[in-house]
Amino acid sequence: MVKEVSFTEKNNTLDRLFNSVARSIGGEPPFYIWPAPLSTPAECEFYLANEFLSAFHSALTTLKNRGRSSAEIAKMLKAPSRVAQTLWPFGHTTDLNGAKRQNLVDLALDIVELISTYRQDPFNEDGRNIIWNDSRVNEIILSRSFTKLEEIPKEQAEEYRNLLAKLSGLAWLYCELLYFSIHEVGQEFHGPYDLEENRVLLVKEYYDLRPEIWEFSGKLPYNKVSLMGIYEKVDINFDFFGRNNSTKPIYPACREFCITLDDDVECSGVAQIEQCIKALEEVSKIGSMEIARLPRLEVMAKFVQAYYFILKPLHERLGEQWLPPHQIYEDMLHGTKKEIVERLYERFRGMEKKSREESIEILSKLFDPRYRM
Amino acid sequence: MKTTKILLKGIPANPGIVKGITCVIPDYAQIDKMRDGYILVTAFSTPLLTPAIIKASAMVTDRGGILSHGAIVARELGIPCVVGTEKATKEIQDNIEVTVDGERGLVYREE
Numbered sequence: 001m002v003k004e005v006s007f008t009e010k011n012n013t014l015d016r017l018f019n020s021v022a023r024s025i026g027g028e029p030p031f032y033i034w035p036a037p038l039s040t041p042a043e044c045e046f047y048l049a050n051e052f053l054s055a056f057h058s059a060l061t062t063l064k065n066r067g068r069s070s071a072e073i074a075k076m077l078k079a080p081s082r083v084a085q086t087l088w089p090f091g092h093t094t095d096l097n098g099a100k101r102q103n104l105v106d107l108a109l110d111i112v113e114l115i116s117t118y119r120q121d122p123f124n125e126d127g128r129n130i131i132w133n134d135s136r137v138n139e140i141i142l143s144r145s146f147t148k149l150e151e152i153p154k155e156q157a158e159e160y161r162n163l164l165a166k167l168s169g170l171a172w173l174y175c176e177l178l179y180f181s182i183h184e185v186g187q188e189f190h191g192p193y194d195l196e197e198n199r200v201l202l203v204k205e206y207y208d209l210r211p212e213i214w215e216f217s218g219k220l221p222y223n224k225v226s227l228m229g230i231y232e233k234v235d236i237n238f239d240f241f242g243r244n245n246s247t248k249p250i251y252p253a254c255r256e257f258c259i260t261l262d263d264d265v266e267c268s269g270v271a272q273i274e275q276c277i278k279a280l281e282e283v284s285k286i287g288s289m290e291i292a293r294l295p296r297l298e299v300m301a302k303f304v305q306a307y308y309f310i311l312k313p314l315h316e317r318l319g320e321q322w323l324p325p326h327q328i329y330e331d332m333l334h335g336t337k338k339e340i341v342e343r344l345y346e347r348f349r350g351m352e353k354k355s356r357e358e359s360i361e362i363l364s365k366l367f368d369p370r371y372r373m
Numbered sequence: 374m375k376t377t378k379i380l381l382k383g384i385p386a387n388p389g390i391v392k393g394i395t396c397v398i399p400d401y402a403q404i405d406k407m408r409d410g411y412i413l414v415t416a417f418s419t420p421l422l423t424p425a426i427i428k429a430s431a432m433v434t435d436r437g438g439i440l441s442h443g444a445i446v447a448r449e450l451g452i453p454c455v456v457g458t459e460k461a462t463k464e465i466q467d468n469i470e471v472t473v474d475g476e477r478g479l480v481y482r483e484e
Contacts, residue, residue: 162451169450170427176420245440248388250453285424292401292421 020123022363024239044303046341049089057107059314071117076313079188080118091367094340103367111218126239129190137193146256163273165251171206177287179306184242213305216287222261230256375483383458386444387476391431392472399462418443431473433461
């Protein structure tokens with residue numbers, strides 16, 4: 001039996017959602033905060049927002065009408081923080097009429113439902129991104145071979161910690177080359193999962209590292225790299241978008257680790273990890289060169305594609321092509337929406353002079369379709 | 374006797390002290406200059422600078438705050454970092470030995 005959700009419950013869910021979104025973004029001057037958009041193609045979000053959200057709503061509705069459950073659709077979308085990225089365009093929609101606004105309200109509720117199939121708390125309000133249950137955590141700990149850094153000579157343990165930091169930092173930067181400011185499209189960091197003796201498990205998964213958006217990405221020998229680490233006294237928190245922040249580097253606190261490639265090969269020796277880093281380094285270099293050569297409009301077009309890449313599995317399931325509609329490129333080329341874009345952009349810039357709490361209040365209304373005109 | 378001269382003060386973004394040779398890269402066009410273990414001095418960290426960032430033993434930027442791109446990447450990589458110095462690319466010369474103190478947000482030189 002399908003549980004009916006009351007009007008009040010829906011409103012409460014939307015309040016919590018847009019408050020979480022605003023708290024994740026708000027409070028810092030927009031040009032200094034994370035993420036720092038590559039070549040600042042952030043204005044693209046104004047051009048793609050209406051079309052992208054409409055395409056997402058339409059694909060979801062069709063799949064549901066064909067009997068697909070939320071859990072099945074969420075699985076197609078691969079990870080919760082990737083789904084959360086679809087909330088960014090909510091703050092960039094333009095000229096919505098009543099019907100379109102209602103569609104966005106429905107879509108926002110659907111997004112929460114999709115994220116809920118993964119996360120213990122869809123909003124990550126306690127600063128944790130918990131997507132594995134206890135039995136899954138235990139299974140991982142028992143089935144994987146973790147390298148115990150306390151049981152090897154100090155110098156060697158230090159070398160491993162440096163390699164872990166380099167691999168993770170490089171994979172992070174590489175995801176930004178692929179997906180720009182929405183790099184969580186290729187990253188799911190989750191945890192901290194409580195273990196015995198005040199230790200925690202943190203998992204950093206970098207996936208879809210060879211998207212067809214970029215030719216250079218095909219040169220990487222693996223599509224996914226996962227770094228699972230057991231840490232002691234680590235200070236880390238996650239926001240709604242799955243972005244993590246810590247006050248200091250976490251690797252000095254690493255006690256045990258396990259790296260896997262494509263969920264299969266365990267990569268444990270120094271030489272193996274170095275090889276993994278080298279491959280990433282080489283492809284990143286090629287990628288940086290390729291992107292630096294692109295004219296601004298083409299960079300913007302790639303940014304739009306990064307968004308539509310999220311919806312690709314849904315479109316493919318429906319037998320449709322996934323690439324963005326040509327009209328978005330045309331609008332960007334001719335600056336069709338320039339006036340509206342500038343007006344909306346100014347609203348974000350205006351946040352610079354506000355206090356954190358004021359910004360949060362403004363931002364939550366800016367993203368919430370119940371308030372958007 | 375050696376004296377310490379503070380060249381710049383910025384926002385401490387990631388702790389640690391590193392002494393090394395500077396490589397000033399104001400933008401992507403000069404990225405090939407970067408050498409392994411050098412201190413990267415740049416205007417604003419972006420992913421396009423990946424090939425340079427990954428070689429750096431420390432990073433100093435003109436712009437950015439504690440939650441800026443450079444700061445977060447430096448914490449991920451575990452390298453000392455000072456951001457928001459406003460004028461690092463103008464005031465720090467290429468190929469000189471400096472010390473980056475990511476704890477106090479200082480860049481200094483022993484003379």
